[in-house]
Amino acid sequence: MVRCKLIMDTELKKLIKKLYGLSIDKSVLIKEGFMGHNRALYCGKEKYFLKRYYFTDEPKIKEVHRVKKFFSSKGIPVILPMQARNHSTYFCFDGRYYALFPFVNGRKLFSEKLTAKALRSSGEMLARIHLISKRRAPFKLADQFSSWNTEQFLKDAEHIITIIQRKKKKSCFDFAALEVLKVKMDFARKNRVAFAGLHLENDHLIHGDYHAKNLFFDNADNVEWVFDFEKTQIAPRIMEMIRSAIIVCFDGRFTKKNFKKAEEYIGAYTKLYPLKKAEVESGLTAFVVKHMHSVWVEKEHYLKHSRRVDRFLESTLKERFFMYENFSRFVKLFMGKNNHA
DSSP states (O other): OOOOOSOOHHHHHHHHHHHHHHOOEEEEEEEOOSOEEEEEEETTTEEEEEESSOOHHHHHHHHHHHHHHHHTTOOOOBOOOOOTTSSOOEEEETEEEEEEEEEOOBBBBOGGGGHHHHHHHHHHHHHHHHTTTTSSSSSOOOBBBBOHHHHHHHHHHHHHHHHTTSSOOOOOHHHHHHHHHHHHHHHHHHOOOGGGGGTTTOOOOOOOOSSGGGEOTHHHHTTEEEOOOOOOOOHHHHHHHHHHHIIIIIIIIOOOOHHHHHHHOOOOOOOHHHHHHHHHHHHHHHHHHHTTTOOHHHHHHHOOOOOTTTTTHHHHHHHHHHHHTTHHHHHHHHTTTTTTT
């Protein structure tokens, strides 16, 4: 597992001065988020945000920055990277890519602090993002939504099971992972749903990771800024709509109160950009089936030796099973009163 350096590299400071003309007086590691490699830079009276991207391929950086600039040009309040003296909006240091941003002291609202106004504003903003691709995606991206591959999933799952079984002393997480993998493998073997049969098209340019932690709100609970477009891709918009609603409104707790929150969020979205019943049904099916073919958490733990997402092992499985068992309820929720049959 790669650990963050608490003290900023001197050569990195020199490079930033060369590229941006900034002399760094102090840097503070920002621990929020899974990656934890970003920093707040203090340069005299000015403050900046230094982002280190988790991916290492330059074409991906270019795509992400292109998407940010595009959405900004269409009126979406995106925090844009600063341009260096060489006119680039990113740079490479020690094999990793970075970008410098103005530091925005934004207001974040999480979970219980999300008011009805904030939920509606969040739903409206996502609809505005998706509406830009209503007729078609504005341009192509290498990153496209991909469906499930049962054969590859079973191969990956069996490989991870072998790794666990070879351990002489197993932890509680090991036993839990074996049980979760067994459940998902059984589901995958019995599954007869093919993505092609759901008639969902990759036709929208999406944010990719839209939820409250990637939004800043003003004092009136309106979305003020949208950021973190690293997972942007071309995809069926319903897939982002469902994922964002589950994260923003439920966060693993399917209570009556949270269903009311979802009604506010989804209602605000569909008032601007209605959904069709067939689209909702196909999207919910794809959402559940795709997750049941995922070994994301297990790969992070056993192949990358990172525990940063361990907490999602059992919780996401329970979420998907709840959605599967209450399918009609979720169809009704997403259809609301603004949609079409």
